[in-house]
Amino acid sequence: MGTMTISKRTKAVTGTIAVPGDKSMSHRAIMLAAISNGKSTIDNFLTGEDCLTTIVAFEAMGIKIERNESKVTVHGKGLYGLDESMQPINLGNSGTTTRLLLGILAGTPHHYCLYGDESLSVRPMDRVTIPLTKMGAAFDGNQHGRLLPMSVRGDNLQPIEYTLPINSAQIKSSILLAGLFTKGITKVIEPVPTRDHTERMFTAFGVDISRQGNTISLKGQQQLTATNLEVPGDISSAAFFICAAALKSESDLIIKDVGLNPTRTGIIDVLQRMGANIQTSITRYIGDEPIGEVFVKGGQLTGITISGNDIPRVIDEIPIIALIASQANGKTVIKHAEDLRYKETDRIQAVVDTLRNMGVDIKGTEDGMVINGKPSKLKGGEYHSYKDHRIGMMIAIASLLTNEDINLHEPDCISISYPSFFNHFDQLLED
Ligand SMILES: O=C(O)C1=C[C@@H](OP(=O)(O)O)[C@@H](O)[C@H](O)C1
Numbered sequence: 001m002g003t004m005t006i007s008k009r010t011k012a013v014t015g016t017i018a019v020p021g022d023k024s025m026s027h028r029a030i031m032l033a034a035i036s037n038g039k040s041t042i043d044n045f046l047t048g049e050d051c052l053t054t055i056v057a058f059e060a061m062g063i064k065i066e067r068n069e070s071k072v073t074v075h076g077k078g079l080y081g082l083d084e085s086m087q088p089i090n091l092g093n094s095g096t097t098t099r100l101l102l103g104i105l106a107g108t109p110h111h112y113c114l115y116g117d118e119s120l121s122v123r124p125m126d127r128v129t130i131p132l133t134k135m136g137a138a139f140d141g142n143q144h145g146r147l148l149p150m151s152v153r154g155d156n157l158q159p160i161e162y163t164l165p166i167n168s169a170q171i172k173s174s175i176l177l178a179g180l181f182t183k184g185i186t187k188v189i190e191p192v193p194t195r196d197h198t199e200r201m202f203t204a205f206g207v208d209i210s211r212q213g214n215t216i217s218l219k220g221q222q223q224l225t226a227t228n229l230e231v232p233g234d235i236s237s238a239a240f241f242i243c244a245a246a247l248k249s250e251s252d253l254i255i256k257d258v259g260l261n262p263t264r265t266g267i268i269d270v271l272q273r274m275g276a277n278i279q280t281s282i283t284r285y286i287g288d289e290p291i292g293e294v295f296v297k298g299g300q301l302t303g304i305t306i307s308g309n310d311i312p313r314v315i316d317e318i319p320i321i322a323l324i325a326s327q328a329n330g331k332t333v334i335k336h337a338e339d340l341r342y343k344e345t346d347r348i349q350a351v352v353d354t355l356r357n358m359g360v361d362i363k364g365t366e367d368g369m370v371i372n373g374k375p376s377k378l379k380g381g382e383y384h385s386y387k388d389h390r391i392g393m394m395i396a397i398a399s400l401l402t403n404e405d406i407n408l409h410e411p412d413c414i415s416i417s418y419p420s421f422f423n424h425f426d427q428l429l430e431d
């Protein structure tokens with residue numbers, strides 16, 4: 001609720017920050033630790049709303065979890081250690097929690113009821129319940145089982161060989177998690193590579209998982225061994241300031257301790273293709289995950305086409321890419337991104353409507369958008385986050401490109417993924 005007036009007139013984005021822990025990895029760390037044997041610790045856990053939702057969900061299933069700021073200790077109870085929950089489980093706004101959890105619950109021989117907020121309640125869950133039903137679990141929910149609220153009855157699962165019909169790491173991860181509960185080999189074929197944090201984190205918990213070409217194979221009934229993890233900074237959060245810096249000519253920004261897994265660094269490649277002055281350097285590995293620094297200087301950008309294999313590598317960065325494309329010279333075309341319509345809000349519609357109201361020449365298409373960019377001042381005024389954290393942050397960064405105030409309605413959603421966003425905003429962007 002509420003409205004925030006933002007009026008930054010800065011010429012440069014300057015300084016060094018470490019962004020909070022990666023959202024995808026924080027969820028996975030709790031989940032894998034909960035179904036492992038023994039005590040795991042997680043450092044630099046993201047304390048955003050979505051990841052706190054994952055903690056509360058596992059607590060409701062009898063897992064003891066202690067948290068001190070961003071350090072978390074999880075007392076795992078093994079593959080079949082989750083209790084039946086006495087109450088329905090609230091999954092808030094988090095698609096990742098829901099879809100990955102459905103994979104675990106599919107193999108857990110109990111009954112559960114799951115629900116979420118208004119946005120999560122209209123996001124499609126059949127993309128995971130269809131393969132999980134084939135494996136042997138039973139689901140029912142709104143719209144013939146497509147939507148939350150949903151009930152789940154887990155069972156003995158059969159392994160599956162499944163080609164992803166949508167390029168989604170959440171579907172892949174859900175099936176791999178369910179595969180742990182089978183007595184055979186589960187194979188997931190991903191025609192286009194998607195983020196592979198589940199696979200890398202399985203290895204950290206001692207699970208043997210292999211990839212050949214685009215096929216990932218996992219043998220069921222492997223026991224997970226508790227471990228100590230550190231979560232790298234979230235490049236999807238860093239992207240907002242990286243893009244802001246790339247646009248402002250006098251910028252000099254360093255992001256440190258950020259995850260540089262190649263399935264996530266599409267934003268760096270996109271900016272380089274647009275002509276940005278941006279470099280990365282891997283400083284160390286945490287388990288199998290590379291971590292390092294990103295260096296950005298400002299300059300003039302040029303429009304490009306973003307499509308095909310690019311899309312899963314930038315899926316959450318498309319709103320901020322659209323904003324900077326409005327300031328690049330020439331046309332930017334974004335294609336094959338139809339799944340954006342099923343995020344926290346329809347992100348194609350939200351981005352197109354917002355940027356058009358700011359005066360941008362932008363057109364929505366079924367699977368993306370076309371932006372005719374040129375360096376120009378945007379219009380201030382009243383803008384709504386659509387209760388979508390990534391749209392809210394895009395609007396806040398747009399304040400760098402206008403001489404007028406921006407009134408951002410419902411900014412609180414930003415704490416879903418980046419609770420310290422406005423601290424970094426004030427630190428890096430001087431008035
Ligand atoms: O696996 C994950 O952690 C995520 C995968 C992506 O969703 P899809 O799998 O639906 O593309 C992404 O948009 C989401 O923010 C996090």
Ligand SMILES: C=C(OP(=O)(O)O)C(=O)O
Binds near residue numbers: 023050344417
């Ligand atoms: C789509 C997102 O998350 P989720 O699917 O977990 O709600 C996101 O963080 O942009």
